[in-house]
Amino acid sequence: MNDRKKWEPKPTINDVARLAGVSKKTVSRVINRSPLLNEGTREKVTGVIAALGYVPNPQARALALRRNFLIGLIFDNPNAQTVLNVQLGVLDAIRDTEFELVIRPVDRHSPDLLDGIRAFIEMQRPYGVIMLPPVSENDAVAALCRELDCNYVRMGSAALDAAPHLVQSNxxxxxxxxxxxxxxxxxxxxxxxxxxxxxxxxxxxxxxxxxxxxxxxxxxxxxxxxxxxxxxxxxxxxxxxxxxxxxxxxxxxxxxxxxxxxxxxxxxxxxxxxxxxxxxxxxxxxxxxxxxxxxxxxxxxxIAAMARAAALKLVDPADAQAGPSLFMSDLIERASVGTTRG
Structure with a gap:
């Protein structure tokens, strides 16, 4: 009995999709914890996965996609708190998924900036990259990502790109x-x-x-x-x-x-x-x-909410348009402001 089970074929993503009555893309979104699904569909697919004992193979999927389940963060920013907040936002977005965060500090003034980013993308084969300002404001970096067929999102304070590639504050x-x-x-x-x-x-x-x-x-x-x-x-x-x-x-x-x-x-x-x-x-x-x-x-x-949105655009690029691109900044009133004496 055990020997027979040993040689039984393992369930595939196609089996899950067929039994759940959904597409392979929907199954993939469930596996990647995409927020862009209704709970009914998520529960149905999750139930089929559990019943079949289906286990996704990240190595095989990465090989098929010709990229790894990595989100690259590219930045050159003197404010360490900003970088930390961005990391927290990205990690929140990819929690309980197969994705991991990889950091790539750069020197935006270096004559080797583009060569260094090219080497990073070609070596790591990330699923996509997030660029912080001021690197995100460099159109040549975005053009390089397009040349290498690497999805990207630019974070910034202005409309730097089309909505699927942009997270902006006002x-x-x-x-x-x-x-x-x-x-x-x-x-x-x-x-x-x-x-x-x-x-x-x-x-x-x-x-x-x-x-x-x-x-x-x-x-x-x-x-x-x-x-x-x-x-x-x-x-x-x-x-x-x-x-x-x-x-x-x-x-x-x-x-x-x-x-x-x-x-x-x-x-x-x-x-x-x-x-x-x-x-x-x-x-x-x-x-x-x-x-x-x-x-x-x-x-x-x-910034953390912007980073989370940027990561979600990369995790499920087909639905990038559905995510917010413009985030509003609010005035927080504390004790350092008072009325003038004249």
Whole structure:
């Protein structure tokens, strides 16, 4: 009896599809835990899989697809928290699936950037790759992925690509709204700290600030504008310059939370009370925003949710259009903003 069972053919994905009355693609989606299925179909297919004792063979499937069940994450970003949040979002999307995450840091300024990415894709044969800004803003990298027939999703602050290859946030509108909040609190002279040159997010956030200044007729001249590199140290330097202006701004918007924390430090060095004498708003809603004192009002960048959506577009590219492409950033009001004294 045992010998006969030993030689019985193993059930295949075709057997599962036939008995469940669905397509092979639907069975594959069930196996990959795709969220784009109704529960009735999922339960029916899962029941047939259990009854047959069907066990997917990832090696065979990878060989047939000529790619591995790997999601590549390509980035060059000085903000470690951003990279961590992206990883958490991707891992949430591929939990309980056959997919794994593989990391590929790059130097976007290197003359060997494209050669390095080509070697990574050809060697690892990933199912698809996710690109973080500013690498995602490089059209040549996207063109390389298309040349190598490697599916990809670009994350960014603007419409960089078609919906199946894009996950986007609304940075420009979010910053406009944040400045409007400061104006509603009575602030007219508002300082601004831009992000690093070469980052589309920095351009979009600066554009949102300029939109609000023009729309509301606010005072924000070159003496209360500066640029940083998305780090605490550059925020401290920029904040020091703005706070030494005469007259100094009653509020400062910083293009990320790390730099906003640097502004808060510069204010304390000068005996400037926050929020009584100075209001500060950051961007990202990184952990530091809630942990410093006073807690920082900030624009919440939904980076983990964006990364999760990007991974789902890769896991089931046939249904990429069904996933969201635009994610809205919200203003999180905390204790670093108050009304102006005049």
């Amino acid at each position: 940075d420009r509108q979010a910053v406009d709204h944040a400045i409007g909040h400061l104006a509603a609190m009575g602030h007219r002279r508002i300082g601004f700290i831009a992000g690093p040159e070469g980052f589309r997010s920095a351009l979009e956030r600066e554009a949102g600030f300029n939109d609000a200044v023009a729309r509301l007729g606010l005072d924000s001249g070159p003496d209360i504008r500066a640029r940083g590199n998305y780090t605490f140290e550059t925020g401290h330097v920029a904040g020091s310059r703005l706070l030494d202006a005469a007259p100094r701004p009653t509020a400062i918007f910083s293009s990320n939370d790390e730099m906003a924390a640097g502004v808060l430090h510069a204010a304390r060095e000068r005996g400037i009370a926050v929020p009584d004498d100075l209001s500060i708003i950051g961007f990202d809603d990184a952990p530091i925003a809630a942990h410093i004192w006073p807690p920082l009002s900030t624009v919440r960048w939904p």
